[in-house]
Amino acid sequence: MATNLANVAKQKKIEYFLISFVDLFGVLRSKLVPARAIGDMQRDGAGFAGFATWLDMTPADSDMFAVPDPDSLIQLPWKKEVGWLAADLYMDGKAVEASPRVALKRQVEKAEKKGYRLKTGVECEYFLVNADGSAISDPQDTQSKPCYDQSALMRRFDVITQICDAMIELGWGPYQNDHEDANGQFEMNWDYDDCLKTADRHVFFKYMVRQIAENHGLRATFMPKPFSHLTGNGCHAHVSLWDKTGKKNLFASKTGEMGLSALAYQFLGGIMHNVEGLASIFNPTVNSYKRINAPRTLSGATWSPNAVSYGGNNRTHMVRIPDAGRFELRLMDGAANPYLLQAGILAAGLDGIANKRDPGKRLDINMYEEGHKARGLKKLPLNLLDAIRATQKAKSLRDELGHELVDAYCKLKLAQWNDFTRSITQWERDNTLDC
Numbered sequence: 001m002a003t004n005l006a007n008v009a010k011q012k013k014i015e016y017f018l019i020s021f022v023d024l025f026g027v028l029r030s031k032l033v034p035a036r037a038i039g040d041m042q043r044d045g046a047g048f049a050g051f052a053t054w055l056d057m058t059p060a061d062s063d064m065f066a067v068p069d070p071d072s073l074i075q076l077p078w079k080k081e082v083g084w085l086a087a088d089l090y091m092d093g094k095a096v097e098a099s100p101r102v103a104l105k106r107q108v109e110k111a112e113k114k115g116y117r118l119k120t121g122v123e124c125e126y127f128l129v130n131a132d133g134s135a136i137s138d139p140q141d142t143q144s145k146p147c148y149d150q151s152a153l154m155r156r157f158d159v160i161t162q163i164c165d166a167m168i169e170l171g172w173g174p175y176q177n178d179h180e181d182a183n184g185q186f187e188m189n190w191d192y193d194d195c196l197k198t199a200d201r202h203v204f205f206k207y208m209v210r211q212i213a214e215n216h217g218l219r220a221t222f223m224p225k226p227f228s229h230l231t232g233n234g235c236h237a238h239v240s241l242w243d244k245t246g247k248k249n250l251f252a253s254k255t256g257e258m259g260l261s262a263l264a265y266q267f268l269g270g271i272m273h274n275v276e277g278l279a280s281i282f283n284p285t286v287n288s289y290k291r292i293n294a295p296r297t298l299s300g301a302t303w304s305p306n307a308v309s310y311g312g313n314n315r316t317h318m319v320r321i322p323d324a325g326r327f328e329l330r331l332m333d334g335a336a337n338p339y340l341l342q343a344g345i346l347a348a349g350l351d352g353i354a355n356k357r358d359p360g361k362r363l364d365i366n367m368y369e370e371g372h373k374a375r376g377l378k379k380l381p382l383n384l385l386d387a388i389r390a391t392q393k394a395k396s397l398r399d400e401l402g403h404e405l406v407d408a409y410c411k412l413k414l415a416q417w418n419d420f421t422r423s424i425t426q427w428e429r430d431n432t433l434d435c
């Protein structure tokens with residue numbers, strides 16, 4: 001029986017609820033609902049005009065209702081009178097198939113029917129910058145190799161520990177916080193879990209980091225490449241497939257190469273086969289393509305892939321096998337929609353299993369130095385337009401994710417690309433004003 005949110009509000013002294021959903025561009029949308037009305041909202045949902053968000057709708061469409069998932073409830077650690085809820089979207093009594101959380105739940109349902117549960121963890125990198133985003137917030141953070149710099153980390157102790165303490169309080173199991181490879185950049189890790197729970201937490205994490213940073217007079221950004229000379233924000237995903245009980249890791253094998261089972265390699269084969277179509281989902285902005293295929297940064301490495309390859313415990317590849325029973329996908333960036341990120345992984349993996357796709361041979365080379373020697377490797381898209389076109393043509397992804405979702409996503413992303421092409425950049429002025 002579903003949790004009664006009205007009773008929870010009384011028990012936890014919650015006065016308001018944020019009923020939230022994420023649109024196709026990854027924007028978090030919410031209505032603030034007083035506790036007195038949460039019973040009606042739990043039954044009927046909070047009403048929205050879909051056209052007012054980045055969903056493929058028109059002003060003539062019916063009201064859209066966000067029905068909260070009571071299992072997703074998070075009481076804001078820094079504002080305990082408020083509870084946050086992830087919601088699923090409905091219109092005319094039917095689920096909105098071209099909405100991110102519904103899309104992920106559809107993939108989860110498909111996997112469950114086959115006896116699978118996807119478990120994932122994400123590594124969300126972000127920068128702490130000044131209010132207008134023009135520079136990092138710490139003027140003393142200037143090392144060319146600042147990764148793990150203790151002094152720079154401790155200068156942001158108050159922000160980092162408030163975020164980490166919140167995750168501890170929420171039961172997420174955070175286990176490490178570090179200064180990342182770029183000046184002003186940080187990463188915080190928490191325990192992996194079922195992919196829907198990870199996606200809900202990913203959404204809330206981004207909101208929480210931004211809010212806590214703002215409370216400290218700073219600004220947090222997950223933008224893929226906010227500074228041209230610094231490493232960009234990745235969002236690596238660690239992936240494993242389990243049985244329906246969630247107790248047996250089906251990727252683990254004592255005899256398999258690198259400790260991975262045949263099923264794991266088929267799942268990986270699905271990722272490798274579909275990655276060009278997945279790129280616009282994993283790297284969804286114009287700016288994303290400043291991070292992948294990028295020149296070396298101040299630290300000496302981009303830490304982002306430049307081709308479709310996988311290797312062992314080797315961070316120069318798109319996919320890394322860090323140890324037995326899991327692999328790490330390194331293509332995604334900080335702008336990736338948390339729900340579509342997970343849906344894309346699962347859709348590609350299920351396609352790989354269904355078609356017994358072969359990922360090819362592992363490459364044990366430094367891709368940054370020797371990638372040119374590896375013949376026949378597929379290259380990642382060079383820009384958002386190429387990535388969108390690849391998604392439009394990706395038959396396997398369409399079959400798994402559904403034409404409605406893929407068409408809506410590509411339509412809105414093409415409009416965004418066209419909007420970008422109408423802008424005039426400073427580079428154009430600097431280089432062609434006198435041509």
